[in-house]
Amino acid sequence: MGEYPVYDDGVYDAFDVRDERFRAYSEAIAGAAAGRVVLDIGTGRDALWAVAAARAGAAHVYAVERQPDAAAQARRTVSGLGGRVTVIEGLSTAVDLPTRAGVCVSEIVGNIASAEGAVTVLADARQRLCTTDCLWIPFRVQTWAAAVSLPAGGRLLASESLPYVEKVFAAVGRPFDLRLCLGGPAADLVISSAAPVESLVFDHRRPPPDADGTATARLTVDVDSARMTGLLLWSRIAVSSAASSREIDSLTGDTRGWAPVYVPLDPTEIRSGDHLEVTFHRRTSDDGIHPDYHVSVLAPSVEEPLVWSSPHHGGVFHESALHRELFPS
Template sequence: MRRSYLAELAIPGHKVPVRACVDESNPPIWLFPSVGEYPVYDDFLYDVMIKDERRTGRYTEAVRRHAPGRTVLDIGTGQDAVWALAAARAGARHVWAVEVIPESARIARKTIEEAGFADRITVVEGLSTEIELPEPVDMCVSEIIGTLGGSEGAGPVLRDARERLVKPGGVFIPHRGATTAVALDLCGATGGELPGFPSATFGFVEEIFAAVGRPFDLRVCLGGLQDVPEVRERSYLSGPVEVEPLEFNGELRPEGVDRAELTFTRPGRFSGLALGMRLWVAEGSVPIDSLFEWSNWTPVYAALSEEGLPVRAGDRFAFEFTTTISDDGVHPDYALVGELHRESGPAVPLRWSSAHHGDGFRETFFYRRIFPEA
């Protein structure tokens, strides 16, 4: 039975066929747009995040440890104001809960009122980078970590918070983030067929295209990869490396070039990278690792080769990973340039890029296959 078929997205003024996946109840691997870097949060997404117990548990514990007696800034409080409420319940003196999506800010205000904390939590609607506080706060909590560590803008946003909104020496939760990469054999995971988008995800793709103003080659995640050990064993060809380090309590560098090298640990067909994130919520805590355990953060697929390049154990992929902040001043554009070094033959140059709101549409084989021309 075919697992994918062609559907059409509802994009005013554009005809955009999309590769969809048939078996929506349990497809082995499916596509999902990277959503966190666009204003498309809804009940479903907020709910998935709150139900991510590893994330919610570690944040709650860190907030409870640091908030008592302190003034707190919660950047991106969301409709449930989870960290703002946790801080107030733990005895924070006052919490400023900032949220850019107006509807989420409205619901947060109501949730806080109903919980009886309206006198200790002030909801501020807007972008944290554009607001003023009456005085700098003692600590800042935020969960604006993307599918790639910095893709939701944590670098520029938290650097701005440190410069303007938080007292010198103030505590930041989370403590550290990074983007991670492993070499991937996509066929190993899918059995050969390119995965598709479940129809339930079409709405997010449509909303992201609407937010940017046109269809473009948006960042795409692979669902079903991270949490099933057998799928990882069939598809991961190397151990992980880290790029884009983000030291929220140290020297925060939102832009830069990181060099890394992956060594293949077994033979396979190298089709691209699975890119994920590691997040140390508190100093010394065990990181959340989106490439190796289930979480609400799903690995991004960086497609490098359509057919997959044969590799053996000991071959290497050396690459440079460049992060530059896009013209919105917050969200990064990413570019990866690398060389595959095999036992014999010349090095093979490979590249991938992913702009937050790039102009290009169907620029590479991957996007031409997932959004085929009519």
């Protein structure tokens, strides 16, 4: 959902929950903001991190929000902070600041870590909006992968998702096989080791991450035998570089901010000790911000790699058997 303009009060209410994500961001901002100019990209309805930065003693906070309704509400939210927060409506890639920021806070981390455009958006902020020694929150985001076996039957699209599905289809202009997240105890479905397939570090001492990238990983099957139906992809977020910083694992951690993405593949029989070779490719889409993804998996029991392609602006509708099952008409 975060890649498309479909936020509403239900989504923002979930962001307000005092979970592991909320605590990690709050602690990182409290340790970095005092005396500095802070840029908050994607501040949202409640300007959570802009308010936290102002209360932590920031010299000034510039809070950028692209959705007009959310920007208007954010202005009301910060109105009691003595003018220390300026809300700017628009995309961060299209605005300017009167002074460069020494701290950049953002939560444009997707269910696949790069999916909300963090690579291109933060590279632009680094070049135009931030100081050369800017502190970045989060410091590192990763996408991890593992093989899973999703049982047949009983798979339903959650009813609370339906309004957002319609909004995503409307944003793209047509239905397509959109990315799906698993609800419930998704970690119980994992049948292999896990490994990172994407690691993005935001640090003034290092070059910015490349917009496009390819990574490979080897997964080892750790159950006696199973029917692999796909992969899980999920985010892990290191909010700051401090040794004491919390790292959020969206698969096993206590957070409602993210959910694991299910990558459906042709079902394949695998056995304990089998190695699965995963190739993860990210390429910037036609909007210049959000990535398209292509994943291939080579297993011992298949001659050709199992593949999954997921462009930001949508590919074929009903190409996946799972999508045909969930969207019968």
